[in-house]
Amino acid sequence: MQHTMWKLDNVIKNYDWGTKTALSTLFNIDNPNNQPQAEIWMGAHPAGVSTAITTDGKQIKLDQLIAKNPQQILGEQTCKNYPALPYLFKVLSAQEPLSIQVHPELSKAKLGYAKENQLGIAIDSAQRNYKDPNHKPELIYALTPFLAMNGFRPIAEIISLFTELNIQSLNELVQAFQKNQTDEGLSQFFHGILILNNQVKQQAISELLEKIQNKTETLFAVIKHMAIKYPNDSGLFSPLILNVVQLKPQQAMFLKAQTPHAYLSGTGLEIMASSDNVLRAGLTNKHIDINELFNNTTFHSIPANQLLTTAIKENNKIDFPVPVNDFAFEIINSDENIRHEKTISAEILFCITGEITLSTSKDTFTIKAGESVFIADCAKTFSYQGHGQLARAFNH
Ligand SMILES: [Zn+2]
Numbered sequence: 001m002q003h004t005m006w007k008l009d010n011v012i013k014n015y016d017w018g019t020k021t022a023l024s025t026l027f028n029i030d031n032p033n034n035q036p037q038a039e040i041w042m043g044a045h046p047a048g049v050s051t052a053i054t055t056d057g058k059q060i061k062l063d064q065l066i067a068k069n070p071q072q073i074l075g076e077q078t079c080k081n082y083p084a085l086p087y088l089f090k091v092l093s094a095q096e097p098l099s100i101q102v103h104p105e106l107s108k109a110k111l112g113y114a115k116e117n118q119l120g121i122a123i124d125s126a127q128r129n130y131k132d133p134n135h136k137p138e139l140i141y142a143l144t145p146f147l148a149m150n151g152f153r154p155i156a157e158i159i160s161l162f163t164e165l166n167i168q169s170l171n172e173l174v175q176a177f178q179k180n181q182t183d184e185g186l187s188q189f190f191h192g193i194l195i196l197n198n199q200v201k202q203q204a205i206s207e208l209l210e211k212i213q214n215k216t217e218t219l220f221a222v223i224k225h226m227a228i229k230y231p232n233d234s235g236l237f238s239p240l241i242l243n244v245v246q247l248k249p250q251q252a253m254f255l256k257a258q259t260p261h262a263y264l265s266g267t268g269l270e271i272m273a274s275s276d277n278v279l280r281a282g283l284t285n286k287h288i289d290i291n292e293l294f295n296n297t298t299f300h301s302i303p304a305n306q307l308l309t310t311a312i313k314e315n316n317k318i319d320f321p322v323p324v325n326d327f328a329f330e331i332i333n334s335d336e337n338i339r340h341e342k343t344i345s346a347e348i349l350f351c352i353t354g355e356i357t358l359s360t361s362k363d364t365f366t367i368k369a370g371e372s373v374f375i376a377d378c379a380k381t382f383s384y385q386g387h388g389q390l391a392r393a394f395n396h
Contacts, residue, residue: 001072004379005363006052006065008348008372013039013048017096022267026143027091027370040091042348042372042393044084045274047131052374055363062374066346074346075377078395087327088274089348089393092140093267097226099284100149100235100242100262103136103255104296109277112292126287131276137324138255138272139309141331141391142247143352146266147222149242151259151302155181158189161240165211169204187299193237194281194290205236219244222264226283235282238262243304252309252320252329258298269350269391273326325396332390340383347375347382347394354388 012029018038023029031037041048044063052065066073066085078086104112113133121128140146152158159181162174170193177189196204209227212220222239230236242260247253247268255261260281279293280286312319316339318331328344334356349358350372357366360379366386367373375382384390 001069001376001378003054003363004360004376005358005365005382006054006062006374007365007367008042008062008374009051009053009059010372011041011048011050012037013041015039017094017098019093019095019267022093022144023091023370026267028368029370036095037093039093039270041088042090042350043088043274045088045276047276050374055365069376072378073376075343078345078377081325082395084274085346086274086325086395087393088272089327089350089391090270090272091143091267091350092263092270094263094265096229097264097283098262099278099280099286100238100260100282101278101280102260102293102297103138103257103275104130104277104279105257106135108296109133109135109275112277127289129277129279129287129289129292134273134275134277135257135326136273136275136277137257137322137326138270139252139320139322139327139329140247140255140263141252141269141271141320141329142249142266143269144249144267146247146249146251146268147218147244147264148247148253148261148266149238149244149264150253150255150261150307151243152186152300153241153243154301154303155186158186158241165208165240167204167207167211169200169207183299186301187294187297190241190297190299191290191294193234193241194288196234201234202232205232205234208236218246225264230283233283235262235284238282243302243307245304245307247308250318250331252311253307254309254320254322256298258296259302260297269329269352271327271329271393273324328394328396330392332384332392334384334386334388334390336385336387338383338385340381342381343375343377343379343394345395346377347392349373349375349384350391350393352389352391354386356384356386356388356390359383
């Protein structure tokens with residue numbers, strides 16, 4: 001191949017929950033129409049394909065580039081194991097909470113996708129749960145303080161929070177849960193909250209908001225903030241049921257399949273298997289399929305102190321190990337020394353800060369904060385030099 005590294009021109013998603021200024025502040029990215037800038041997609045997912053640009057300015061869509069030489073670009077092993085680039089890398093910047101969601105396991109995604117195809121549900125239909133046959137494990141790495149919910153709280157904690165608030169219209173549900181403090185009891189409690197009839201739900205929400213009026217802890221601040229946009233959504237109870245976690249910059253958290261979670265606010269890098277499969281559980285105006293949601297949720301508590309990913313530091317690199325092969329994620333601190341790195345697969349390097357020069361044997365690019373390059377597996381090695389920080393995405 002003539003080239004082994006390309007600069008990327010990436011798609012920006014203007015979802016309404018995005019921030020309007022964070023990406024221009026952090027990365028000097030223009031926002032001439034003052035739109036929310038929620039996500040930058042780096043990769044070849046059909047819903048937002050990056051454009052690859054050669055050193056001599058020629059442009060091609062990344063999926064087309066890969067399709068021309070899959071073995072050389074993705075590597076032989078990746079071609080055997082995956083139908084395309086296995087990961088999708090994003091910058092995510094939330095002003096408002098995203099919907100509470102779970103992602104399916106691989107086997108269930110395959111089944112669900114096939115079933116909805118068979119039923120003839122169009123891929124862009126609002127009733128469609130499975131957009132592709134893939135699972136979607138993900139890792140979020142905080143660039144600013146980043147607030148999120150992840151996993152069920154320990155059962156005793158949920159019961160104590162609800163008991164303390166003493167919401168009359170939920171008494172029956174809470175009492176039943178108290179008598180059955182098991183994963184099954186948790187599932188029934190969660191189900192009970194989701195299927196409250198409208199009148200009871202309204203009553204319960206107004207009681208909740210009244211009782212937390214003067215409370216200032218993060219947990220209650222989160223509920224009050226959510227209520228501005230979603231005043232009638234049973235998702236307002238979710239911070240009492242799910243762990244609320246605040247990542248500091250440079251901390252990361254892995255989100256397992258079948259585990260409810262939601263990003264609430266902040267800017268981070270997100271890496272995931274190349275999939276768009278989302279089952280929603282609240283804080284949304286979109287379709288909630290309760291049966292499918294329950295079929296894809298593991299009702300099991302995770303203590304909050306087990307949520308963060310333990311980073312492994314080695315010289316100038318920090319690795320954030322994940323329990324899947326679809327993606328891997330590293331932070332590289334670069335300085336005036338030239339350093340060399342072997343390619344592990346096709347790789348995307350995103351410049352977080354500073355200005356860094358990257359070279360393969362055939363191409364050289366200097367990238368600034370907010371810019372990214374794509375390197376083919378067949379480059380074998382690349383080098384980098386210059387003060388700044390890189391985020392590195394690849395797969396095993
Ligand atoms: Zn998610």
